[in-house]
Amino acid sequence: MANRTPLMAGNWKMNLDHQQAIQTVQKLAWALRDGKHDFGAVEVAVLPPFTDIRSVQTLVDADKLELKYGGQDCSAHVSGAYTGETSPVFLAKLGATYVAVGHSERRQYHAESDDLVNAKVKAALGAGLAPILCIGEDLETRRAAAHVQHTLLQLEGGLLDVSAEQVRKVVVAYEPVWAIGTGETATPEDAQEMAEAIRARLVELYDEETAQAVRVLYGGSVKSSNVASIMAKPDVDGALVGGASLDPEEFAAIARYKSHI
Numbered sequence: 645m646a647n648r649t650p651l652m653a654g655n656w657k658m659n660l661d662h663q664q665a666i667q668t669v670q671k672l673a674w675a676l677r678d679g680k681h682d683f684g685a686v687e688v689a690v691l692p693p694f695t696d697i698r699s700v701q702t703l704v705d706a707d708k709l710e711l712k713y714g715g716q717d718c719s720a721h722v723s724g725a726y727t728g729e730t731s732p733v734f735l736a737k738l739g740a741t742y743v744a745v746g747h748s749e750r751r752q753y754h755a756e757s758d759d760l761v762n763a764k765v766k767a768a769l770g771a772g773l774a775p776i777l778c779i780g781e782d783l784e785t786r787r788a789a790a791h792v793q794h795t796l797l798q799l800e801g802g803l804l805d806v807s808a809e810q811v812r813k814v815v816v817a818y819e820p821v822w823a824i825g826t827g828e829t830a831t832p833e834d835a836q837e838m839a840e841a842i843r844a845r846l847v848e849l850y851d852e853e854t855a856q857a858v859r860v861l862y863g864g865s866v867k868s869s870n871v872a873s874i875m876a877k878p879d880v881d882g883a884l885v886g887g888a889s890l891d892p893e894e895f896a897a898i899a900r901y902k903s904h905i
């Protein structure tokens with residue numbers, strides 16, 4: 645297996661204002677420090693609301709934290725008359741490493757298509773950010789046993805015209821919509837089935853070496869109690885954590901999954 649550094653990314657969604665963000669990041673940093681967390685072994689990132697990012701940057705810089713951070717979305721454009729949008733270039737300027745693109749909540753509530761998601765992936769890469777490309781099926785699609793086909797189509801759509809060199813920087817997050825915020829977790833076998841299928845499609849789209857370099861995360865009701873069994877699967881390289889990332893102790897315990905295997 646390739647040497648992929650696991651990534652635990654906390655997607656705060658529309659939670660925590662900038663003052664709460666500072667407290668949460670401080671507590672997370674303390675919890676990780678107390679647990680002697682090895683950031684070289686497992687990367688940890690938070691994706692706060694846009695209004696928090698400058699505060700998070702200031703704290704990370706001042707305290708020299710190894711924590712990474714990023715946005716939950718970005719514009720497909722660099723600048724211009726796009727009211728309400730946030731440029732990936734502005735995120736990069738704030739020291740962001742990652743940006744989530746095509747999260748199912750964006751696809752559902754903002755009707756984001758694969759074409760738009762693809763444009764955002766390319767804009768993020770152009771700005772020097774690592775896009776976290778979110779893909780995954782809803783319950784109806786899974787019940788129809790069309791989940792693999794559906795998710796791989798989203799993968800291909802999101803990566804259209806993305807080069808082999810660029811895709812190495814992309815993180816793919818498989819999130820079955822039926823497992824998001826519901827307490828329903830896909831089984832480790834479900835996560836592995838899709839992560840393996842994603843990697844196999846990356847081999848077809850690119851080549852074996854490139855596919856082995858891309859990190860594939862699982863997302864959907866990940867907690868400290870279930871993370872280790874999911875991370876034990878060979879093609880799962882981390883987690884995109886929603887609700888549980890709002891609790892710094894719990895998120896730190898997720899990041900330190902190796903200590904409770």
Ligand SMILES: O=C[C@H](O)COP(=O)(O)O
Pocket residue numbers: 655747819823824825826827863864865866884885886887888
């Ligand atoms: O981005 C994170 C996912 O939507 C998972 O959210 P959740 O951990 O609250 O289920």
